[in-house]
Amino acid sequence: MNSLTEENYLKALFNLAIENGEVSVNELSKHLQIKMPTVTSMMKKLAEKKLVSYESYKPLRLTEKGRREAALVIRKHRLTEMFLVEKMGFGWEQVHEIAEQIEHIHSPEFFEKMDELLGFPRFDPHGSPIPDKTGKMEWLHYSKLSDCKIGDTVRLAAVTHTSEDFLKFLNARELKLGLKIKIKTIESFDGSMLVSYGKHSSEHLSGLVCERLLVEKE
Amino acid sequence: MNSLTEENYLKALFNLAIENGEVSVNELSKHLQIKMPTVTSMMKKLAEKKLVSYESYKPLRLTEKGRREAALVIRKHRLTEMFLVEKMGFGWEQVHEIAEQIEHIHSPEFFEKMDELLGFPRFDPHGSPIPDKTGKMEWLHYSKLSDCKIGDTVRLAAVTHTSEDFLKFLNARELKLGLKIKIKTIESFDGSMLVSYGKHSSEHLSGLVCERLLVEKE
DNA sequence: TATTTGTATTAGTTTAATCTAACAAATATA
DNA sequence: TATATTTGTTAGATTAAACTAATACAAATA
Known part of the structure; x- marks a missing residue:
């Protein structure tokens, strides 16, 4: 049985490893807001439990067992x-x-x-x-809204950040999952977009916001 | 903000103090299955936080603040x-x-x-x-079933123990809250009873079980 | 009253999870 | 390549919550 703390490390490793499966101590440390030495020692502990494969100065990686246990927490x-x-x-x-x-x-x-x-x-x-x-x-085979082109019509499928502030921002603009969104213009220097959807014929979304919205192309 | 551990001590103090408001270190230690020295030191900590009134060798007592916080956990x-x-x-x-x-x-x-x-x-x-x-x-102004007399008809109002085993025992006999129960006989040497209720015209309940059933007299 | 028994405290140890300071390795840069 | 920067590790300290062993107090009993 893993402790609450161990579960949080596993979850973080799982979420950070989405790309290539590898995570650095530094990344994990920043994500969890826990200092690097603490992370190193926890990695040794999780390696003992066969949940993480750990070698000094090498990137971290969940084992199959670790991945399964992390997924169950998620x-x-x-x-x-x-x-x-x-x-x-x-x-x-x-x-x-x-x-x-x-x-x-x-x-x-x-x-x-x-x-x-x-x-x-x-x-x-x-x-x-x-x-x-x-x-x-x-x-998932979703794309970031920020990777779409002018003229694309896409369906909002997911958000990659779930903080209260960000979701309140979307609520205020009536941006909900399932919506069809049409891209009207893109500012290349900052990645912001002008889009239309539902009753909103022209909303401006910053580059940061566009990065956090996952869409399905039609 | 109290820790999970502190919350468990407060809850135990609240539940044990039902009678007279006072609890001994020994009682609390047994109830929580934690050794007495650990309990003593936690009492000092909770006294610092004004949740418990503690003096060496005196019985423990929740303060008004402690009672309120315990009640909120409950x-x-x-x-x-x-x-x-x-x-x-x-x-x-x-x-x-x-x-x-x-x-x-x-x-x-x-x-x-x-x-x-x-x-x-x-x-x-x-x-x-x-x-x-x-x-x-x-x-509550309920009585224990074990304190009732032969011939009494009472309504089952509450149980004082909530372990899975005990409640399965009650389930197996279709004993549910709200039932009218009539006391047919009482064995004075062990406190066991023969009772009737619902479709059950004659069930035998041990003294221990009768102690754990709270009833309302008609 | 003296002694035994039970209850409570003190002192010191352990483990999990954190930290800081100092050092070592790897990577980036001049 | 040499040096500087970033990243990672080691060593040692801290805190919360538990423990054991030894001791002190209180209550019950002879």
């Missing part, structure tokens, strides 16, 4: 977010912090029941896929 | 148990362990929402009163 997080939104009436901007705590509850039955009541959802309220009970997660 | 526990039973379909024998973990979640909104969805319940699935947001709890 499963609990995402099921919780979905439950909070669908069954308890929370907004998608309110659920991250609560799920951050509930993901550490040790009770398979509790999460099984959520899954069942939700009808075995495949995605959470932010569009992220929910890993299955064995830790397998279906892979 | 509120979270009982709301959770009610939510698990009423909204998620768990049996009353399954909820204690899960609530034991969820009671430590720090999110007023989460428990407010539960309360609202449940319609502001006053009792949990085991018949225990749910403290209000200010930490006030209505006081």
